[in-house]
Amino acid sequence: MLYTSTILTYPILTILSTCKRSFEGMGLLIQKSGDTIRRLLHPAPESLLVSRNLGQSMFKEKKKLLVGIDDTLIKKIHSQFMWGAGMFYDTKIGRCIMAYRLVIGVITDGRFAIPIDCAYLFAKELIDQAGQKFPTKDDVAKSFVEAAIKIFPRVKLIVVVDGLYTSVEFVKWCRLKNIALEARMHSNRIVYYKGKKIKVRDLLQMKGLRPVGRQMARTIPVIWHNLDLELTIVRRFDKKENESFVFQIATYKASPHEHAENYKRRWKVEMVNRTTKQSIGLGDCFSRILETQYNHVAAVLLAYALTQVKMKLYKLDTPEQAIRRCKKKKVDFLINSFARILNNVQQFDA
Numbered sequence: 001m002l003y004t005s006t007i008l009t010y011p012i013l014t015i016l017s018t019c020k021r022s023f024e025g026m027g028l029l030i031q032k033s034g035d036t037i038r039r040l041l042h043p044a045p046e047s048l049l050v051s052r053n054l055g056q057s058m059f060k061e062k063k064k065l066l067v068g069i070d071d072t073l074i075k076k077i078h079s080q081f082m083w084g085a086g087m088f089y090d091t092k093i094g095r096c097i098m099a100y101r102l103v104i105g106v107i108t109d110g111r112f113a114i115p116i117d118c119a120y121l122f123a124k125e126l127i128d129q130a131g132q133k134f135p136t137k138d139d140v141a142k143s144f145v146e147a148a149i150k151i152f153p154r155v156k157l158i159v160v161v162d163g164l165y166t167s168v169e170f171v172k173w174c175r176l177k178n179i180a181l182e183a184r185m186h187s188n189r190i191v192y193y194k195g196k197k198i199k200v201r202d203l204l205q206m207k208g209l210r211p212v213g214r215q216m217a218r219t220i221p222v223i224w225h226n227l228d229l230e231l232t233i234v235r236r237f238d239k240k241e242n243e244s245f246v247f248q249i250a251t252y253k254a255s256p257h258e259h260a261e262n263y264k265r266r267w268k269v270e271m272v273n274r275t276t277k278q279s280i281g282l283g284d285c286f287s288r289i290l291e292t293q294y295n296h297v298a299a300v301l302l303a304y305a306l307t308q309v310k311m312k313l314y315k316l317d318t319p320e321q322a323i324r325r326c327k328k329k330k331v332d333f334l335i336n337s338f339a340r341i342l343n344n345v346q347q348f349d350a
Contacts, residue, residue, distance in 0.1 A: 062109050073102075121136075211233060217256035275307075
């Protein structure tokens with residue numbers, strides 16, 4: 001019970017804080033010094049293990065789950081002395097910024113989402129400077145999938161990723177491992193359809209392939225780099241009713257609707273990124289030490305998992321509602337209530 005309480009304290013402080021989640025700022029909530037809060041921050045593997053235990057308990061009755069993988073930039077504008085931060089292109093503002101590039105792995109049933117892993121990807125100049133090999137994005141994605149399989153060995157898992165992870169290496173690995181993968185395909189990729197070499201976007205010009213009328217998706221068999229895959233053309237409409245098309249590939253057979261719906265549920269991963277940044281302080285750690293930054297990220301992801309527990313217990317619609325509910329309670333009350341939940345969770349040694 002004591003260990004459970006101590007590992008929960010830091011994540012709960014990130015939920016309750018209304019200022020920047022510095023050690024000193026969070027210390028004000030419990031009248032402790034910044035050094036005391038620093039000591040309450042557990043190593044990342046311990047926080048992630050608790051989050052995995054919560055996920056295993058929350059989804060124990062599920063027969064099918066999705067493994068979402070996504071990356072996000074944690075801005076560190078004044079981070080010249082923070083090792084691991086580098087220059088990365090921010091698509092939202094159209095320029096490179098100093099940041100950490102974080103990859104997050106999430107288990108979701110389409111309603112709730114539990115983070116199970118995280119890792120950093122480093123800028124090329126830092127890798128060259130360090131003179132050692134670091135895991136690639138494909139290596140990280142593979143490790144996340146393997147962790148999910150270990151946590152849920154008897155559940156049908158479908159991996160959903162965006163175009164960044166639609167590499168030949170990763171798709172081939174999923175194919176060889178018989179892993180169900182649903183991935184966004186860039187429209188300029190070349191595939192073979194009925195023996196004809198063609199760009200993905202040009203499939204829309206072929207008779208009978210463009211979804212029309214009530215049809216919102218169409219799935220066809222294609223070959224890409226000698227891999228037999230299912231390609232789904234998904235029809236979408238924006239708020240102004242403008243029509244557009246996106247493309248997905250999969251390593252498993254399903255109806256067009258199922259392919260489209262499985263990928264659509266990937267937005268739960270993006271919600272993790274949004275909520276942890278805006279409401280729990282994912283990027284608020286000011287330590288210059290990379291390990292401390294990583295430990296903070298893992299604790300914030302555990303905090304997000306706790307919001308999912310609240311959502312399920314009180315039938316809430318969003319994690320923001322769960323956070324607002326938590327903010328009405330005192331620190332000790334939340335620690336004790338979540339500790340009781342964790343003590344009833346079967347421990348999973350990952």
